[in-house]
Amino acid sequence: MVSGVNMAVNLGGIAMRNPLNTASGTFGNGVQFEGFYDVGATLGAITCKGVAAEPWVGNPAPRLTELPGAIMNSVGLQNPGVQGFVDTYGAYLAGLRAKGCQVICQVAGHSIEEYVRATELFEELAPFASGFEINISCPNIAKGGAAMGATPASAAEVMAAVRPLTTRPVIVKMAPHDVAEIGRALEAAGADALSLINTIPGMAIDVRTRRSRVARPTAGVSGPAIHAIAVRMVWECAQAVSIPLCGIGGVASGMDAAEMILAGATAVSIGTANLYDPTCAPRILSELTAWAESQGVSDINELIGAFEC
Numbered sequence: 352m353v354s355g356v357n358m359a360v361n362l363g364g365i366a367m368r369n370p371l372n373t374a375s376g377t378f379g380n381g382v383q384f385e386g387f388y389d390v391g392a393t394l395g396a397i398t399c400k401g402v403a404a405e406p407w408v409g410n411p412a413p414r415l416t417e418l419p420g421a422i423m424n425s426v427g428l429q430n431p432g433v434q435g436f437v438d439t440y441g442a443y444l445a446g447l448r449a450k451g452c453q454v455i456c457q458v459a460g461h462s463i464e465e466y467v468r469a470t471e472l473f474e475e476l477a478p479f480a481s482g483f484e485i486n487i488s489c490p491n492i493a494k495g496g497a498a499m500g501a502t503p504a505s506a507a508e509v510m511a512a513v514r515p516l517t518t519r520p521v522i523v524k525m526a527p528h529d530v531a532e533i534g535r536a537l538e539a540a541g542a543d544a545l546s547l548i549n550t551i552p553g554m555a556i557d558v559r560t561r562r563s564r565v566a567r568p569t570a571g572v573s574g575p576a577i578h579a580i581a582v583r584m585v586w587e588c589a590q591a592v593s594i595p596l597c598g599i600g601g602v603a604s605g606m607d608a609a610e611m612i613l614a615g616a617t618a619v620s621i622g623t624a625n626l627y628d629p630t631c632a633p634r635i636l637s638e639l640t641a642w643a644e645s646q647g648v649s650d651i652n653e654l655i656g657a658f659e660c
């Protein structure tokens with residue numbers, strides 16, 4: 352898009368043509384959206400679905416239910432393993448890079464050893480990856496995931512184990528709690544950037560059957576209903592760290608993305624909105640660009656953290 356405002360940002364070493372990214376697990380791996388718009392020519396980056404060293408089957412169905420202004424999912428990080436992911440998507444993702452869209456590969460694991468193994472495999476098999484996002488915040492798996500990111504010490508342990516394995520940028524995807532304290536620990540352990548938030552654990556009960564509306568008792572809530580919580584957490588984390596942040600949570604408009612940037616996010620990911628409005632990203636980009644122009648700046652970077660209280 353031609354604009355009077357520079358929209359390029361740098362997310363911890365990942366140079367993005369504009370701040371728009373996609374939230375892991377809500378955008379397939381990009382190719383599923385090609386029928387709606389030219390992904391590689393539009394987005395600053397995409398973040399792929401979480402992938403582990405070996406394939407995972409995920410959780411039983413039902414995995415998803417609708418709530419007012421939100422959805423609740425219990426996918427449980429179903430994935431084909433790094434080799435299967437590279438075989439299926441590698442050529443497409445290399446093509447995105449060639450078009451100037453950065454590709455962030457997400458690393459999943461149940462234990463430190465599994466995060467290490469998955470990162471080693473990505474490092475070897477995924478030359479198309481611009482960087483990696485370590486998911487220590489999935490609320491839908493019994494081992495690993497959010498448990499690994501629950502305390503500053505456990506989060507930093509994962510980061511410290513992964514850090515020596517790659518020279519490419521490493522982002523850590525954080526759970527929606529203690530983001531200042533855990534963010535500081537991750538920065539000290541060598542994270543290049545942080546992304547927040549993952550889904551918020553919730554419950555939805557079918558009162559006729561007295562059972563959960565998904566197959567597990569609790570699941571992750573996402574969508575517009577969590578946006579204000581996510582903005583608050585981005586702001587809290589931005590006060591605590593000096594590495595860049597990617598703001599995630601209920602972004603459905605350019606104004607929502609602008610709020611994230613004012614709260615301190617360098618990049619902004621679109622998540623659940625992709626699922627109910629698959630054409631939303633180009634619209635959000637043009638709304639965000641128009642907002643930046645209306646603020647009288649020549650560079651969107653001037654607006655990062657420009658919230659006045």
Ligand SMILES: Cc1cc2nc3c(=O)[nH]c(=O)nc-3n(C[C@H](O)[C@H](O)[C@H](O)COP(=O)(O)O)c2cc1C
Pocket residue numbers: 374375376377400401422424426428457486489524548549550572573574575577599600601602620621622623624
């Ligand atoms: C169906 C679904 C699958 C998801 N899968 C992942 C995943 O694999 N890894 C991850 O870190 N987050 C995953 N998430 C969380 C999103 O990336 C995002 O952090 C969260 O949905 C909040 O953003 P939103 O409100 O814009 O959706 C998933 C969310 C949904 C709805």
